[in-house]
Amino acid sequence: MVATTLRSIKSLVPLLDRVLVQRVKAEAKTASGLFLPESSVKELNEARVLAVGPGGLDKDGKRLPMGVSQGDRVLIPQYGGAPVKVGEEEFTLFRDSEILAKINE
Template sequence: MATTLRSIKSLVPLLDRVLVQRIRADTKTASGIFLPESTVEKLSEAKVLAVGPGGVGKDGKRIEMSVAPGDKVLIPPYGGSPVKVGDEEYTLFRDHELLAKINE
C-alpha cells in the first residue's frame, strides 16, 4: 500500500540520510533567450531540506552529519531514493553519497 504525504515537513530522514531538492537549471540565457528543456543539463546542485541524526559507528557513538538544513550541496546525477509530494520532487541520499558542500 502506498503512503501519500500531505507535506514534505512530515518526512523526517532516519540515521545518516539527507533530504534534498534539486535546484532547477535556468531555462533562459542572460540575454533573454529561452532554452528548450532537452538542452538544459540536469544540474547536480541541491538544497538540503532535512537531515537525520547521523549514523552509529562500530563503537556505538553517533557519527555527526556533514551538512545541515539550508546548505547547498553537489549530488551525483543518478542515485538516491526519489520522493514525490504533490507536484514537487525530492531525493533522499546517504550523507556519504553527497559529493561536496557549496560555501557561498
C-alpha cells in the same frame, strides 16, 4: 524505483545518516532573455539540503556527526538516491556519505 508520494514534505524526517535534498533547477532562460527548450536544459548536480537525520552509529553505538546541515548547498551524484514526490515537487534522499561536496558561498 518507485517514488513515494506524500502530502507534505515537512512530514518527512530522515533517519540515521540520510539527507533530504531538492535539486536546483537549471535556468530555462539565457542572460539575454531567450527561453531555452526543455530538451536543452540539463539537470544540475547542485541541490539544497532540506532536512538531515541525526547521524549514523559507530560500532560502539555513538552517534557520528553529519557532514551537512539544513540549508546547505551541495553537489550530489547524477544518479542514485531514493526519489520522493510531493505533489508536483521532486526530492531525493541520499546517505551523508553519498553527498559529493558542500558549496560554500
